[in-house]
Amino acid sequence: MxxxxxxxxxxxxxxxxxxxxxxxxxxxxxxxxxxxxxxxxxxxxxxxxxxxxxxxxxxxxxxxxxxxxxxxxxxxxxxxxxxxxxxxxxxxxxxxxxxxxxxxxxxxxxxxxxxxxxxxxxxxxxxxxxxxxxxxxxxxxxxxxxxxxxxxxxxxxxxxxxxxxxxxxxxxxxxxxxxxxxxxDRVPAWERGLAVTRWLEAHPGGAVLPTPLSGRSVELIALIDSPIAIHPSMQASLAQQIAAGSWLAPGIADELSRKLAGALLWREGETLPKAALLCHDGMGLAGPSAAALAQAQAERKPVLLTGHVPKGSPGDAMLAAGKAQWLRFPxxxxxxxxxxxxxxxxxxxxxxxxxxxxxxxxxxxxxxxxxxxxxxxxxxxx
CATH class of the missing domain: 3.60.15.10 (Ribonuclease Z/Hydroxyacylglutathione hydrolase-like)
Structure with a gap:
């Protein structure tokens, strides 16, 4: 071979x-x-x-x-x-x-x-x-x-x-x-998750979290206990992922469904919500995160990056300018x-x-x- x-x-x-x-x-x-x-x-x-x-x-x-x-x-x-x-x-x-x-x-x-x-x-x-x-x-x-x-x-x-x-x-x-x-990286997943939840607790007025539509978005929904917001374009995909029970850990689907049902909806041009706004995709390179990150800069809203930050992306520029923070989510x-x-x-x-x-x-x-x-x-x- x-x-x-x-x-x-x-x-x-x-x-x-x-x-x-x-x-x-x-x-x-x-x-x-x-x-x-x-x-x-x-x-x-x-x-x-x-x-x-x-x-x-x-x-x-x-x-x-x-x-x-x-x-x-x-x-x-x-x-x-x-x-x-x-x-x-x-x-x-x-x-x-x-x-x-x-x-x-x-x-x-x-x-x-x-x-x-x-x-x-x-x-x-x-x-x-x-x-x-x-x-x-x-x-x-x-x-x-x-x-x-x-x-x-x-x-x-x-x-x-x-x-x-x-x-x-x-x-x-x-x-x-x-x-x-x-x-x-040797930091265990529970410690990373705790750092994210503590950061969100320190920003009760809401924040923007760019995240891939599949995978990490669902895991962040499971992690976050404070109010959550999403873009309407994410609803169907997130619901479909949560419904795919054979791919999930035992007992998690009901909790995810409850949190998704209670999520606020945010659309481009609206004031950013007082919630953890999950928006995809690519650290501002595409999807609703492009508008959300631009608006976060205009409204001086906190931004938390939790994954790979592509060089030259809006997220990368905001991080370099001190307008965003980064905590790796596992x-x-x-x-x-x-x-x-x-x-x-x-x-x-x-x-x-x-x-x-x-x-x-x-x-x-x-x-x-x-x-x-x-x-x-x-x-x-x-």
Whole structure:
């Protein structure tokens, strides 16, 4: 089995892992890098010839750094199968609206999505594929590929101990790709959550919290006990995620439904509410957060950033100017969690995705077998 790095290893964003065995070629995720200008660095490092030879794309979930380049792949030679869960498929168009060109989005809309189910194995050529719930978002999965006795484990984005989403145990691998989005962060999730709730308690007049539509928005709703507000465009998606009970931790759905039903609605142009306003997407790059952040500056409203802040985004500019604060909310593994995942998996070779090379080198001091050297363009054989 041959692994080709097209993005997301040795760098943050545009996650895209090529897998080859015999005549079968597939891609695991096709993301974009929102910190890069629209151009070669924004999309996966893969040629039209390679895309034309690719049989299938498997998308682990519908965040931009994993699915944002789907239409671009179709525009540049890919004509194969597209596989993802039904839940991820329902979120993909909203992501592409924010992060793809109109042409790319239109092409993706014409693609026939083949739905996969977490826990139900399938095959592509001679490659047997297992998936399981990732704990990151509704519809998010990890992937485990086997061919002629060689095994590849790809986390995608995972949360081993989410209070909201369930994660299934991954099988052993010969090569294991970890979600290293948080690098060396060792702060446990409960401590991060407590910091967010205390910050909100210190800002009772309300605040703006940009957040991805899927995943973190639901987890923030679970965390926050003070009044919550959302943009009307988020209602249907949030309700759909909460209704997907098989993806959730036991007993959480009723609490989430109650909080969503009581959420205030805010629309662009209205005075910002005296509540924690969750608005998507991309730290002001797209969606209602673009208007909400601009209005927060005008009204001098507090802003809390809780995830990755793309370089050059409005959120990044506000943070640099002291007009926003940042507290990481846990939606990826900490270093101790990644070390435990790698130990349980038993793979002799480990790669870190969704982090730069310097971070990977730092992780290699704690995680045995982690190779920090691979980068886009490299090939690894197992």
């Amino acid at each position: 041959k692994i080709r790095i097209h993005g997301g290893v040795g760098e943050k964003g545009r996650t895209c892992i090529g897998v080859e065995h015999g005549s079968t070629r597939l891609l695991l995720d096709v993301g974009v890098d929102t910190s890069a200008p629209r151009g070669p660095g924004y999309y996966p490092a893969i040629s039209p010839e390679e895309l034309a030879a690719t049989e299938a794309i498997i998308v682990t979930h519908a965040h931009e750094d994993h699915v944002g380049a789907l239409g671009w792949c179709l525009a540049n030679g890919f004509s194969g199968r597209v596989l993802m869960t039904a839940e991820a498929a329902s979120e993909t168009d909203a992501t592409l609206l924010a992060y793809a060109t109109a042409e790319e989005r239109a092409l993706a809309q014409t693609a026939k999505i083949e739905t996969i189910e977490a826990g139900k194995p399938f095959r592509l050529g001679r490659i047997a594929i297992e998936t399981g719930r990732s704990g990151h978002v509704v519809g998010g999965v990890w992937c485990h590929l086997t061919a002629d006795g060689r095994r590849l484990g790809y986390c995608g984005d995972v949360v081993p101990a989410s209070p909201v989403f369930a994660m299934d145990r991954m099988p052993p691998s010969d090569l294991f790709l970890l979600d290293a989005s948080y690098g060396e 939606t990826h593994p900490t270093l101790p969690e990644n070390a435990a995942l790698a130990a349980a998996n038993g793979a002799p070779v480990v790669l870190a995705h969704s982090c730069d090379a310097a971070t990977a080198r730092a992780l290699a001091r704690t995680i045995p077998g982690l190779n920090p050297a691979p980068k886009p363009g490299d090939i690894i054989e197992i």
